[in-house]
Amino acid sequence: MxxxxxxxxxxxxxxxxxxxxxxxxxxxxxxxxxxxxxxxxxxxxxxxxxxxxxxxxxxxxxxxxxxxxxxxxxxxxxxxxxxxxxxxxxxxxxxxxxxxxxxxxxxxxxxxxxxxxxxxxxxxxxxxxxxxxxxxxxxxxxxxxxCSTIMLTLALAPLQPLGFSGVQVATMQAISGAGFQGIAGMEIFDNVVPFIKNEEEKMETEPRKIMGTFDGAAVEPASFSVSACCNRVPVIDGHTLSVWLDMDRSLEEIRRAFEEYVAPFSGLPTQPAKSVEYLKQPDRPQPRLDRNRGNGMTVSVGRLREGPRFTALGHNTIRGxxxxxxxxxxxxxxxxxx
Amino acid sequence: MxxxxxxxxxxxxxxxxxxxxxxxxxxxxxxxxxxxxxxxxxxxxxxxxxxxxxxxxxxxxxxxxxxxxxxxxxxxxxxxxxxxxxxxxxxxxxxxxxxxxxxxxxxxxxxxxxxxxxxxxxxxxxxxxxxxxxxxxxxxxxxxxxCSTIMLTLALAPLQPLGFSGVQVATMQAISGAGFQGIAGMEIFDNVVPFIKNEEEKMETEPRKIMGTFDGAAVEPASFSVSACCNRVPVIDGHTLSVWLDMDRSLEEIRRAFEEYVAPFSGLPTQPAKSVEYLKQPDRPQPRLDRNRGNGMTVSVGRLREGPRFTALGHNTIRGxxxxxxxxxxxxxxxxxx
Amino acid sequence: MxxxxxxxxxxxxxxxxxxxxxxxxxxxxxxxxxxxxxxxxxxxxxxxxxxxxxxxxxxxxxxxxxxxxxxxxxxxxxxxxxxxxxxxxxxxxxxxxxxxxxxxxxxxxxxxxxxxxxxxxxxxxxxxxxxxxxxxxxxxxxxxxxCSTIMLTLALAPLQPLGFSGVQVATMQAISGAGFQGIAGMEIFDNVVPFIKNEEEKMETEPRKIMGTFDGAAVEPASFSVSACCNRVPVIDGHTLSVWLDMDRSLEEIRRAFEEYVAPFSGLPTQPAKSVEYLKQPDRPQPRLDRNRGNGMTVSVGRLREGPRFTALGHNTIRGxxxxxxxxxxxxxxxxxx
Amino acid sequence: MxxxxxxxxxxxxxxxxxxxxxxxxxxxxxxxxxxxxxxxxxxxxxxxxxxxxxxxxxxxxxxxxxxxxxxxxxxxxxxxxxxxxxxxxxxxxxxxxxxxxxxxxxxxxxxxxxxxxxxxxxxxxxxxxxxxxxxxxxxxxxxxxxCSTIMLTLALAPLQPLGFSGVQVATMQAISGAGFQGIAGMEIFDNVVPFIKNEEEKMETEPRKIMGTFDGAAVEPASFSVSACCNRVPVIDGHTLSVWLDMDRSLEEIRRAFEEYVAPFSGLPTQPAKSVEYLKQPDRPQPRLDRNRGNGMTVSVGRLREGPRFTALGHNTIRGxxxxxxxxxxxxxxxxxx
Known part of the structure; x- marks a missing residue:
């Protein structure tokens, strides 16, 4: 200890x-x-x-x-x-x-x-x-x-071997991400706020560093681009992302990559059984139902379809x-x- | 009468x-x-x-x-x-x-x-x-x-003269769009549902017919493509859209097109003063604050930024x-x- | 002017x-x-x-x-x-x-x-x-x-001629009553807060002054007592009250008093057609549907039943x-x- | 097994x-x-x-x-x-x-x-x-x-030895109590519904049977009366109750009864450490924060004050x-x- x-x-x-x-x-x-x-x-x-x-x-x-x-x-x-x-x-x-x-x-x-x-x-x-x-x-x-970078980047991890050159992502982010006092009830109730300060900038730079190449001295950022539209929605916990990719792979290849993905390590106490879980139901993932998967450490993906595009979701104050x-x-x- | x-x-x-x-x-x-x-x-x-x-x-x-x-x-x-x-x-x-x-x-x-x-x-x-x-x-x-097609297409109307070849849109749609009994409280409360039956299909075909060319006998659909991710969010009225465009115009040109847009007719009783209104505040439009503009007939746009991308919003059971x-x-x- | x-x-x-x-x-x-x-x-x-x-x-x-x-x-x-x-x-x-x-x-x-x-x-x-x-x-x-005193006292106005000696009231108050920044989203979302500072004290003293007797020099408070439980609920506008009365009158007498009530003056621009409106439907009044009656100036009452008890509702930032x-x-x- | x-x-x-x-x-x-x-x-x-x-x-x-x-x-x-x-x-x-x-x-x-x-x-x-x-x-x-009877009756259990002759209770009940499809989003969002079919009748009869006397052959109902106002509020899980009692005991006696209460049995797997828990904070219990106490099996009480009146809360689909x-x-x- x-x-x-x-x-x-x-x-x-x-x-x-x-x-x-x-x-x-x-x-x-x-x-x-x-x-x-x-x-x-x-x-x-x-x-x-x-x-x-x-x-x-x-x-x-x-x-x-x-x-x-x-x-x-x-x-x-x-x-x-x-x-x-x-x-x-x-x-x-x-x-x-x-x-x-x-x-x-x-x-x-x-x-x-x-x-x-x-x-x-x-x-x-x-x-x-x-x-x-x-x-x-x-x-x-x-x-x-x-938090929203983590959901996006972890959802992309299974696809990194397939290669992609660009990402467009619209987020629907939970209010807990702003802290206990961060957003007033009157601001978010029955509402969507299409702006979160500095959030889009973070989503557009952090994933490239994370997926960049470390040569023993420094990290060379990955070359793909990210364009983000960040929105706050009336949800307590759980960020939901609509994601489009610029990549030339079949839906079948992408689905298989999601389903066969295994984390490259094991044995950490907080690690979930599945870091990324592909849900087959046509209307999932949903924050209230899926944010607690893997004790809040699993990122759920689903709704893969032509584009390619898909939905990703994770618990913003736990995994995020x-x-x-x-x-x-x-x-x-x-x-x-x- | x-x-x-x-x-x-x-x-x-x-x-x-x-x-x-x-x-x-x-x-x-x-x-x-x-x-x-x-x-x-x-x-x-x-x-x-x-x-x-x-x-x-x-x-x-x-x-x-x-x-x-x-x-x-x-x-x-x-x-x-x-x-x-x-x-x-x-x-x-x-x-x-x-x-x-x-x-x-x-x-x-x-x-x-x-x-x-x-x-x-x-x-x-x-x-x-x-x-x-x-x-x-x-x-x-x-x-x-x-309803969501109307918000998108009307928001694109000022930009049609500038030309665009593709649209990507993530929607955050209000529950009134499903009718009084359409969605249970337990389904949507504290939640996002990333699926609305047939909605993406409508958004991907209807705008092309609307913006198509009528030659006196038939309508030739417009050539741009639309890719949509439709989501239901816990909002009573008002659909919010995060929109990306494939077009080669400066933000300044696009902003001017929004601001200078005038409807090509006037004098209809239900017509709002502005069919499309560009909001300058960095965190607008928002459904609770902007859905009733023009008695619910105005589509509000804002948050124009590089991409180009922007946010659009309208009242789904009135204008929509x-x-x-x-x-x-x-x-x-x-x-x-x- | x-x-x-x-x-x-x-x-x-x-x-x-x-x-x-x-x-x-x-x-x-x-x-x-x-x-x-x-x-x-x-x-x-x-x-x-x-x-x-x-x-x-x-x-x-x-x-x-x-x-x-x-x-x-x-x-x-x-x-x-x-x-x-x-x-x-x-x-x-x-x-x-x-x-x-x-x-x-x-x-x-x-x-x-x-x-x-x-x-x-x-x-x-x-x-x-x-x-x-x-x-x-x-x-x-x-x-x-x-605000909550107004809803209660105006709802009691038609009953004052009938006489009552005590009032018990549980409130379900909207978040707009706390001001734009008064209550954080994380506090009230999916929640009830059974405490509003100083609110019960106001409800227990103000109605007695309002319904008191003015002799030309001072106001003698009315003799009835009020006991209040004030709760904040996730509603934007509109305070709902469950009210019990200590009074010996039939439901028929009370209902008639509500229905026949006419404000003792007329001709003020902000005055609604009915200051107190009795709703017959078994599940009314409700804040989202009834708060805007009389441009937000009408207090709605309903659900009168043995006790006697009833429900009252009004728009807290307009009438209240x-x-x-x-x-x-x-x-x-x-x-x-x- | x-x-x-x-x-x-x-x-x-x-x-x-x-x-x-x-x-x-x-x-x-x-x-x-x-x-x-x-x-x-x-x-x-x-x-x-x-x-x-x-x-x-x-x-x-x-x-x-x-x-x-x-x-x-x-x-x-x-x-x-x-x-x-x-x-x-x-x-x-x-x-x-x-x-x-x-x-x-x-x-x-x-x-x-x-x-x-x-x-x-x-x-x-x-x-x-x-x-x-x-x-x-x-x-x-x-x-x-x-469900709401359980919250009320269990909250009253510690007070039964002190004696009371009447109960008035206003409930604020969660939407899960109506089942997955029981209440439409449009009905309850930004709203309170002051009516739940048959609910008040149940609350007014069931507690008297539960607290009645069994003589080996039949149950003689307890003699106290209950008057209930049942309301549905926009909360997922957890019923909150504002309760007044007709009883002649000091707040100190009542508080001690709550705090010293111990369930008359032990050793059942689903039994919580405390069946009734008295919360001292002035703004508790609250459904989002307290419904999961004792894995959802504890009824929380608080806000005891003159009347006597207090607030009670429990998880409606678990304890309820x-x-x-x-x-x-x-x-x-x-x-x-x-």
Whole structure:
């Protein structure tokens, strides 16, 4: 068992981290940080638990620390659920203090020496950890992608061997992706908001880094292009994507690639039985019915038809955020980067 | 004033017809038909009024007739809100009886001699009425497109002079489009359903007929292709579309085309001030805020950006159904086809 | 025509005021105030218009003033949509400057010399305006009740002659009552929140003042008691109430009282045809279908049955807020208190 | 292990039964019945699985039988999720065939010799099974109450020793209570429906039978009265109740009764740690956050205040339906009624 912590443990993603780490077989949850206002309180008193799963009683006894490098210096790995404006500086300080940071924040995702990892897709990019060490960083930073990027990129993973040159994707994203206070009821109720700040930019750059080639020193982005239309819809959890591909393969080849896909590793506790699951019913996947597949870690695909086009779906705060970071940490631990 | 009727006046679209016709300046609402079960009752007793606008008291006194050609034979125009399985035969009988039928049903939309009309786009296709007469039909059938087709096609109208070769569109469609009983609460609540029966097929064929060329005898479909992903979302009224175009024009040209667009006719009572309105705010159009523009007859567009791609939105049971038929009838009346 | 203004014109209630006043037959909308940040901008640029009715273009040209007594000193009446923490002081200053204030804020509702008015119920309480003048206030303050109080009290108005000693009421209140940002999507989506701050207290005191007796100097509260359970539900507009009464009257007497009720005045522009409307259908009133009766100014009642108990419903931001204040102002103007 | 079956296994409650029984430690799920149309198919092919928990793969292989007594004659217990119009006759036939029926249907709840049981409240009423045997029934019928009755009655269980003479309750009930197709999206979206057929009648009679006295031969109903206002709200799962009591006890006594309440039995697999849980936060319980307490078997109470009044909440298709029946069956098995 190694000791882990969570930076920003009281927000929407922070609570998911605590849920996933409370009974983790490899990781011992030791440190939870939050704002100065919460520091010194027991976690059970500091947090307004808003998830629809029971509060993890064990974690409730942890006394919350302020969000500083000093607070987490004895952890082996810390998970960052910090907002982007705070994450940039804090994560650097934590990594400088010799700690491994698995971050869900966007701040360092596009840094050349920071791996942007989905274990099923680009585990080899973890080699950038050595590049960071070589440049004098005691610890390291490893990031996971933006929530909608993860759904898209993982759905594309089975098709990468077939080749594609372009992706067009319209998203229908859940409100939990904006955090507990991120979107007012009056804004989203009986409504669609066809704009999510910076989201399309992330979807158009992150997949190319993730699917890029690591030569031991740097990542060369993949050459395909992505064009995204991001929409917020009145759904609690689960991002749904309508995806078109520019590729010259038959539907039969694509379907077989989805159905025969197997993750290139196994044995990680948070890993689902199927990372990508192809659903045959004509009206699936649907967020309310399919977001919890594989405990929220499976990306479901379906409705493959001429175009080629298909629908993809995943749980945005589990596979798309906290679960993504935890899976990265499990891979890091197993691959002995600590 | 001419006398009009509504076939299938108690359903979701039927009620919208009654709302729009109750105080119409040109049309006198004289006949309302429904199933045998309702025939003989006053409309106010036969209908379970479900719209969020007040019940039109005047129409409430009309005694409901059964849905037969005989019932409407004294009308100049009848509006059809019949379901497709009933509409096919009944509309033929009504037209054979010398009555003009303005239909929202899909049954005859693709008939070679039936015009599929959006007044702003292809008023000249009404010439097919003469073709119908030449072939021995006493009355005529004129159809309006499927609800999501109307939003797409009207949004494309300002761009037709600029030329485009392909369209990709992901829809987020309101539940009212399925009728009052069409979709269960448990199906759509906190959910997205990525499948609407026959909808993608309609969106991929109807716009080409509407934007096709009428040579006095037949319509040659336009050559562009459409690829659609249709989704149902938890919104009461208003279809939202994410649209990509294959075209080589600058964003500036496209924006100007949207902003300078003027409908090619004026003076119809149901016509909005702007048939297409370009919204500058970065997060618009949105269904709850924009569906009622122009009394539900305006299609709003916005979020134009590289691709080119943009967002379009309109009220699906007004501009996308009953209002579309009424506007067609107003054009027919004004153009003296009666 | 007299000149009126709106204090706090950019919020949820402020926008409703602007909507209702933009084309008012008696009132000329001259002044709109907002925070310092908005002052100096045209209203169309200062406001993020969030209502589902079209933006009133005329009001859009008004240059927004800061929220001060000086800004509105030339108005005859100003409407206050200020939050309670600001309203208390500002409304006193405006009234001291000789202006009549019709306020939707709670700050002064229970002041002994401030009338808390629903025109249909206690128009005579406007006599407190003279008491205010006698005590040296140049202008005056008149308040309307809390939104859920209005629905309850107006629904009780027809029954007041029959007598009742106690009221128990469970509310199901719409999210617009909390303002545009008042309740997060994650809080209310797929949820009920059984707590609204200070709401039960207001419902338990305000109706007794409104239905109290004014002797020319002060109001003696009515003697009945109210016990309220206030709940927030996922509805945009419209508060629904389940009401029990302690009274010894037959259902027939109560029904007749509802059906025969006529408002004790007429001729006010914002007044609906029926202030209280009894619906006979067994499953009404419902917020989506009935909130817009009488342009949002009618309170609907129904489901009367043994208990006696019944259901009441009204539009919370029209009859329950802005419309209530405007109706008060119309009564004040007609009764020559200006 | 004893063999059990489910009558009507493909509907909303039927699916919950299958979920709860698929891995039950005492019960071996052997028979699933459905309509003739589904008979002969594997359950995985016959059911349109609509729950947001994974499909139980083991049950998927069971071949569905038609809903007849013959089909379940080798079961020790069958659970009935039949609609009331079918349940009446079928359950009698199954019980006559020597099988124990645990029914969620309303058909036989008020039969004098059929126990209406909530294990925590009236386990002794199971003695009516012997009465049924004495009257010549080979098997037996045991029923659980209507969903909202269960929430109310279980919430009252801790207070029964304190005594109360009357209950007034307003419910806010989830849409899943009406079954998958029971309520259309257009009916309930952005809406409250203040009417649920027969629901108030059930709430006003069932609690009195459950809390009545069994003298070895018959049940004498409890003397308190219940007055209910039942409302449907846009929530997926979880019924919320605003409750007033006629009782002369201090809030402190009532709170202590809630907090110190312990179920009068233990050791049943489906039994939650706390059957009734008192929540201290001022804005709880809430359906989205609290319905899954105790795996959906806990009734949460809170907001206790003068009246006395309080809020209660429970999961309507688990504690309020399938879970209630399974808990009854566990008690029957443990108490050796088989």
């Amino acid at each position: 190694i000791t882990v912590g969570v930076l920003g443990a009281t927000g929407a993603v922070g609570q998911r981290f605590v849920q996933l780490l409370a009974d983790h077989p490899w990781f011992d949850l030791g440190v939870l940080t939050a704002s100065e206002r919460s520091a010194g309180k027991k976690y059970r008193d500091a947090v307004n638990w808003r998830l629809d799963v029971p509060f993890p009683e064990g974690a409730g006894e942890i006394v919350v620390s302020p969000t500083t490098a000093a607070a987490v210096k004895d952890c082996d790995i810390v998970f960052s659920a910090l907002p982007a404006d705070v994450a940039g500086k804090t994560e650097l300080e934590v990594a400088a203090a010799g700690v491994g940071v698995c971050s869900n924040a966007s701040s360092h995702r596009m840094d050349p020496d920071v791996p942007l990892v989905i274990p099923e897709v680009n585990a080899d990019h973890l080699g950038l950890i050595d590049v960071q060490h070589d440049r004098g960083r005691d610890g390291f930073i490893v990031t996971n992608p933006n 955020a906290a679960g993504a970071s935890v899976l990265n940490a499990e891979l890091i631990y197993k691959e002995k980067y600590l | 001419i006398t009009v009727g509504v076939l299938g006046a108690t359903g979701a679209v039927g009620q919208r017809f009654v709302q729009l016709l109750a105080d119409h300046p040109w049309f006198d609402l004289g006949v309302l038909t429904a199933s045998e079960r309702s025939a003989g009752k006053k409309y106010r007793d036969a209908v379970n009024w479900r719209l969020d606008v007040p019940f039109p008291e005047g129409a409430g006194e009309i005694v409901v007739s059964p849905t037969t050609a005989a019932a409407v034979k004294d009308c100049d125009i009848v509006f059809s809100a019949l379901p497709a399985d009933v509409a096919g035969k009944t509309e033929l009988e009504v037209a054979a009886a010398g009555v003009g039928v303005c239909s929202n049903a899909s049954s005859h939309r693709m008939d070679p001699d039936v015009p599929l009309v959006i007044p702003e786009v292809n008023a000249d296709h009404l010439g097919l009425i003469d073709v119908q007469h030449d072939r021995g039909r006493d009355g005529f059938i004129v159809t309006n497109p499927n 159904a009953a209002g579309a038929s009424v506007l067609n009838a107003e054009l027919i009346y004004k153009e003296k086809y009666l | 007299i000149t009126v203004g709106v204090l706090g014109a950019t919020g949820a209630v402020g926008q409703r005021f602007v909507q209702l006043l933009a084309d008012h037959p008696w009132f000329d909308l001259g002044v709109l105030t907002a925070s310092e940040r908005s002052a100096g901008k045209k209203y169309r640029d200062a406001v993020n218009w969030r209502l589902d009715v079209p933006f009133p273009e005329g009001a859009g040209e008004i240059v927004v003033s800061p929220t001060t007594a000086a800004a509105v000193k030339d108005c005859d009446i100003v409407f206050s949509a200020l939050p309670a923490d600001v309203a208390g002081k500002t409304e006193l200053e405006v009234a001291a400057a000789g202006v009549g204030v019709c306020s939707n804020a709670s700050s002064h509702r229970m002041d002994p010399d401030v009338p808390l008015v629903i025109p249909e119920v206690n128009a005579d309480h406007l006599g407190l305006i003279d008491v205010q003048h006698d005590r040296g206030r140049d202008g005056f303050i008149v308040t309307n009740p809390n 807020a802005a419309g209530a204040s405007v109706l008060n102002a119309e009564l004040i103007y007609k009764e020559k208190y200006l | 004893i063999t059990v079956g489910v009558l009507g296994a493909t509907g909303a409650v039927g699916q919950r039964f299958v979920q709860l029984l698929a891995d039950h430690p005492w019960f071996d799920l052997g028979v699933l019945t459905a309509s003739e149309r589904s008979a002969g198919k594997k359950y995985r092919d016959a059911v349109n699985w609509r729950l947001d928990v994974p499909f139980p793969e083991g049950a998927g292989e069971i071949v569905v039988s038609p809903t007849t007594a013959a089909a379940v004659k080798d079961c020790d217990i069958v659970f009935s999720a039949l609609p009331a119009d079918v349940a009446g006759k079928t359950e009698l036939e199954v019980a006559a065939a020597g099988v124990g029926v645990c029914s969620n249907a309303s058909s036989h709840r008020m039969d004098p010799d059929v126990p209406l049981v909530i294990p925590e409240v009236n386990a002794d009423h199971l003695g009516l099974i012997d009465v049924q045997h004495d009257r010549g029934r080979d098997g037996f019928i045991v029923t659980n109450p209507n 339906a399938a879970g209630a029946s399974v808990l009854n069956a566990e008690l029957i098995y443990k108490e050796k009624y088989l």
